[in-house]
Amino acid sequence: MNKIIDDWLLPFGLAAPLRQHVADVVAALPLEIREDLIGDPAFRFSDYEPGNNVVALIPVSAPRRRRPSRSVVLKRTLRHRPAAFIQYVIAHELAHAHLRNGGRWEGDDPERAADALAAEWGFTRP
Numbered sequence: 001m002n003k004i005i006d007d008w009l010l011p012f013g014l015a016a017p018l019r020q021h022v023a024d025v026v027a028a029l030p031l032e033i034r035e036d037l038i039g040d041p042a043f044r045f046s047d048y049e050p051g052n053n054v055v056a057l058i059p060v061s062a063p064r065r066r067r068p069s070r071s072v073v074l075k076r077t078l079r080h081r082p083a084a085f086i087q088y089v090i091a092h093e094l095a096h097a098h099l100r101n102g103g104r105w106e107g108d109d110p111e112r113a114a115d116a117l118a119a120e121w122g123f124t125r126p
Contacts, residue, residue: 002027008038012045017079018086025090029121033098037070043097044071070097084126091123 005023014022022045026034037043072093078086095117096110103113115125 004038005034009045014045014047014074015076015079018047018074018076018090021078021083021086022074022090025087025094025123028123029091029094033094033121036098037094040070042070045074046071047074047076049076070100072097082126088118088123088125091118091121092125094118095121 002023005026009019009023009026012019026037029037072090074090074093078089081089092114095114099110099113099117101110102108103110104117118124
């Protein structure tokens, strides 16, 4: 499974410290969630180093099957945080991607929904 995840992450060009955390989080996801993300050819992952006059280009794909494309963008400054926090943020953002930035039901707050889903996956907010 790690080879599948590594092969999936390779084209995204994530910085090495973050790439390993992303791989660890993706490996811990329930199979159906992992397959949803890895199996989506329109999904994109990227990272950037924030700073003065930095312009971050957010890669997106064209919508497919009448669904908007999904992307997760991480700040490389995450690398300075504890591992549990880094993995929580990654899981939270993947939850947003899985939920397509919505809630779990009508009226559900997307932020709370992403936190709850990340927690179900074993990544609670530190």
